[in-house]
Amino acid sequence: YSTLDLFAEFDLKVCSEIVMTVHMNLLGATPLSKVKRVYSHPQPFLQCERWLRENLPGVDRIEVDSTARGVMLAKKEKNAAAIASELAAELYGARIIARGIEDVKDNKTRFLVIAHTDGKRTGRDKTSVVFSGPDRAGALFHMLKPFADEGINLTQIESRPTRRKAWEYLFFLDMLGHREDEPVARALKRLEEQCKFFKILGSYPRCLDAKD
Incomplete structure (x- = not known):
């Protein structure tokens, strides 16, 4: 298991991020x-x-x-x-x-602080989610379109094969904003409607040293 796999399986939340020179x-x-x-x-x-x-x-x-x-x-x-x-x-x-x-x-490395609850809104936040979608051409484009429609900046996306089914992938997505912000909430709702699996990993204060 990688750390990302554990996020998908267990009830853990990201409550903060730290960026350090390593x-x-x-x-x-x-x-x-x-x-x-x-x-x-x-x-x-x-x-x-x-x-x-x-x-x-x-x-x-x-x-x-x-x-x-x-x-x-x-x-x-x-x-x-x-x-x-x-x-x-x-x-x-x-x-x-x-x-x-x-x-x-x-060389900077990002570390996530894990807890059972995520962070309160600060005005300088990030939100992380994990999801999987239908296996068809253009699916990921359509799943991410709500964020473009709402003007939300996506800062990172990473894919990993799921442990449940061959050729099925989980996508880990970071964005600027808190899940309680109206544009973020609308985009997340539209994303979830298209997903086979969807989980909000947390909203948390963005590290000031983190690359936007």
Whole structure:
């Protein structure tokens, strides 16, 4: 399960977001020249693509469900390393082989704060939803059209295959505004009417450092 999958299955709400600068490091107990495989979550692999290509060409890249899991696996294996933060190195007692290996030095990562209730309106809010729709051409276009009609800015959309049926996808959508704002409420209602599955993950204060 990924974190996004758990959102769809359990009664959790997003109540806040935090955007932090995170520096990636190569962790392990072996010299850089001896590394034959690297563990990490898919996102750090993308963030460190150039460095890996230049410094560890041809090594096996093994994706795991979290950077923490990658560090724990790398500690147990000879000639293995992991990509993770300095905090992960401290928490799991791993040695840092190479520091700051991210391709973009101002590398920001978004974290969501989870609770059983979402946030109150602040005037600078975001709303996150997850949904699935009919499997036909143009379905996603029509499902997102209400947001264009209401002038609502969509900040992120991500798709994942569902765990229930092959070739069926869940869409995770972020937008500016609170679910109690009238334009947002109207657009969400029109979206829900078209959905096979629909869930509001929460409305919450938008991080001032977040990219709009």
